[in-house]
Amino acid sequence: LGAYAPLFGQSGVLFAFLVPSLSIPLGDWAWRAMLGFAALPAVGVLLFSGLVPETPRWLLSKGRRGEAATSLARLYPNVPPRALQVELAALAEEVGASRGDEQSLWKLVWEHGQAVRAGVLLNVLQQVTGI
Known part of the structure; x- marks a missing residue:
């Protein structure tokens, strides 16, 4: 969407x-x-x-593997089931590896405060000007 x-x-x-x-x-x-x-x-x-189906990656991140397999099959209807299982396993591995990379919003703001404020300001100005 x-x-x-x-x-x-x-x-x-x-x-x-x-x-x-x-x-x-x-x-x-x-x-x-x-x-x-x-x-x-x-x-x-x-x-x-x-x-619009939920993405398999999001479903895997929420621990909903069965629904992720169904969503993947719906997104790729002409792909053999074995290939879908391989893809699902690869996605699950990526999701598992990326869990350690999550940062809190406040930690991000404190470590990169000026850059975050500049980015937020640019987004606000973009909305205010109607672009």
Whole structure:
């Protein structure tokens, strides 16, 4: 679903450009049309987000190996079961190895405070300017 976020964002920009100019003839209903069209991408995400499976890596990190195998098979329907088991074992090994790399947010902020503050500031400025 994360890969579709930029698509929905850019679709929203396109709608924001087209809808006001196309809804001028609607008179008093123009604001309703603009509000309705702006909500369409969000409604699409809401309707279709249930169709997107959880990632096998996330399921493995939560200890749900059976569901991870099912999710992997759903993502790769034409791959033989043996190859899926090999892939699942490799993913499980990676997840197990990466558990030691987790850091707390506060530790990250204290060790790299200035860089973290600069990154947060850039993200806030990006949102404020509408980019």
